[in-house]
Amino acid sequence: MSRQSAGTWWFGGTLALSLLFMLVPLPDVLEPCKPYWPALVLLYWTLEAEGRVTLGLAFTLGLLADLLVGVVLGEQALRLCALVFIATHFRARLRLFPMWQLTFAVLALLLNDRLLLLIVRMLSGGSLPPVSWWLSPLVGAALWPFVFLLLDDLRVRARVQ
Amino acid sequence: MARTRDESSPLFAGNSAGTLRLIVYLALALVLMVLDQRDGWLWRIRYGAAVAVEPVYRLAGMPSAGVRMLTTAFADRQYLTRQNQRLREDLLLANAKLNRMAAVAEQNARLKELLDTSDSLGLKVQLAHVIGVDMGAFRYRLTLSLGARDGVEAGQPVIDARGVLGQVSEVLPTTSMVMLITDPTHALPVVIERTGLRTIAYGSRDGSTLTLPDIPLAADVRGGDRLLTSGIGGRFPSGFPVGTIRTVRPAANGTFLEAHADPAADIDRTDDVLLLHDLADPQGPPAPVQPAGPPAGLAPASDGGAAAAEPGTARHPAPAPAPGARR
Numbered sequence: 001m002s003r004q005s006a007g008t009w010w011f012g013g014t015l016a017l018s019l020l021f022m023l024v025p026l027p028d029v030l031e032p033c034k035p036y037w038p039a040l041v042l043l044y045w046t047l048e049a050e051g052r053v054t055l056g057l058a059f060t061l062g063l064l065a066d067l068l069v070g071v072v073l074g075e076q077a078l079r080l081c082a083l084v085f086i087a088t089h090f091r092a093r094l095r096l097f098p099m100w101q102l103t104f105a106v107l108a109l110l111l112n113d114r115l116l117l118l119i120v121r122m123l124s125g126g127s128l129p130p131v132s133w134w135l136s137p138l139v140g141a142a143l144w145p146f147v148f149l150l151l152d153d154l155r156v157r158a159r160v161q
Numbered sequence: 162m163a164r165t166r167d168e169s170s171p172l173f174a175g176n177s178a179g180t181l182r183l184i185v186y187l188a189l190a191l192v193l194m195v196l197d198q199r200d201g202w203l204w205r206i207r208y209g210a211a212v213a214v215e216p217v218y219r220l221a222g223m224p225s226a227g228v229r230m231l232t233t234a235f236a237d238r239q240y241l242t243r244q245n246q247r248l249r250e251d252l253l254l255a256n257a258k259l260n261r262m263a264a265v266a267e268q269n270a271r272l273k274e275l276l277d278t279s280d281s282l283g284l285k286v287q288l289a290h291v292i293g294v295d296m297g298a299f300r301y302r303l304t305l306s307l308g309a310r311d312g313v314e315a316g317q318p319v320i321d322a323r324g325v326l327g328q329v330s331e332v333l334p335t336t337s338m339v340m341l342i343t344d345p346t347h348a349l350p351v352v353i354e355r356t357g358l359r360t361i362a363y364g365s366r367d368g369s370t371l372t373l374p375d376i377p378l379a380a381d382v383r384g385g386d387r388l389l390t391s392g393i394g395g396r397f398p399s400g401f402p403v404g405t406i407r408t409v410r411p412a413a414n415g416t417f418l419e420a421h422a423d424p425a426a427d428i429d430r431t432d433d434v435l436l437l438h439d440l441a442d443p444q445g446p447p448a449p450v451q452p453a454g455p456p457a458g459l460a461p462a463s464d465g466g467a468a469a470a471e472p473g474t475a476r477h478p479a480p481a482p483a484p485g486a487r488r
Binding site: 019020023024025028055056058059062063067068070072073074075077078081082085088089120124127128130 | 179204217218366
């Protein structure tokens with residue numbers, strides 16, 4: 001068991017956990033506040049480990065999520081691809097941001113993600129979601145510093161790359 | 162250490178290879194979505210991948226199951242006593258109603274024997290547990306713990322103790338999805354219990370009420386009217402409670418009345434549901450009610466028998482839930 005393979009396991013494990021978290025139900029009141037976990041975890045890895053998160057990986061993870069949620073195959077694949085592309089494109093600059101600026105950047109990314117989702121839903125004949133539907137990116141961005149620090153801390157403790 | 166890596170990635174990157182890859186992936190995703198939307202083969206893939214998908218559902222359902230178990234374990238005695246009391250009362254009431262029904266059911270069975278029809282009032286049901294999995298989207302679906310291996314089929318009606326909940330929309334080997342009646346894309350043929358008016362109840366966008374958008378302006382409908390399944394369409398058997406009308410007002414286009422109704426079933430709080438196995442009369446809509454004519458005895462024997470049988474089957478289940486609402 002080299003350090004490298006441990007790192008790969010840790011990387012895969014966080015992604016798998018993010019999918020699981022996406023499926024865990026919350027009480028009705030909190031439901032609209034649930035952040036889009038796969039996006040947050042993918043963002044973390046995009047910023048922290050260069051070259052690990054590729055568009056292909058984002059696409060595959062999105063397809064897996066679609067398979068689990070079963071709405072439309074390809075919907076989350078599209079969203080995650082767009083998200084990862086933007087994040088890798090601005091990666092060098094995002095890494096220089098202080099945490100509060102980074103949080104706002106994440107908020108913008110998540111809002112953009114919701115917008116994409118809305119467009120896909122509208123095109124497939126869905127109805128307009130209620131206002132509370134827009135809470136999720138806000139909560140996701142608010143949780144971002146904690147997710148980031150937690151994942152970073154765990155990674156340092158486990159001494160994996 | 163990180164710096165050396167950063168230098169290799171251009172700060173204001175505009176590399177066209179990455180953009181090209183993005184376009185390819187986005188196009189691929191779009192093609193998948195369009196194909197899936199048109200043919201719906203996502204479910205065939207899911208059925209194949211069920212070995213991997215279903216354990217994930219069970220795993221994701223564990224927290225909510227755990228919370229439920231904890232609440233049961235730590236529920237205080239007073240709460241349990243109160244609940245017990247309430248359940249006893251419910252049981253007593255239900256038993257009283259059942260006793261009243263028993264005579265009618267027996268009579269009905271005898272009459273049906275005479276008429277040589279096979280369907281009965283008895284229900285063939287299967288109890289299923291709800292797995293707490295958030296299927297994202299707008300929450301109009303439930304996941305059940307029974308699947309194709311337990312004999313579940315797409316289209317089966319799902320009810321709980323209070324009324325119609327929805328219908329099975331997709332089936333995996335050991336789990337299945339239920340489309341709730343409050344789904345905006347769901348339509349359910351209903352009949353208003355008090356007046357017998359037939360109409361259609363659609364789901365609504367907020368996911369917790371039913372909308373009846375096309376009631377004729379002259380129709381007699383008011384708040385508090387109960388809705389029952391009408392059995393038209395052949396998917397839901399007739400006579401199950403669907404909901405209670407809350408408000409009635411003219412629709413925006415002015416040509417119809419639009420009513421909003423609260424579903425009778427506990428859409429948000431059900432843990433156990435019943436899957437109905439005997440589907441409604443497969444021959445389609447029941448015959449229209451015969452207008453008042455000469456008594457059946459005077460009519461030719463074959464005609465009179467058929468006419469008397471049809472309204473009987475359609476109307477029969479209604480008396481059970483009626484007494485509370487009829488005033």
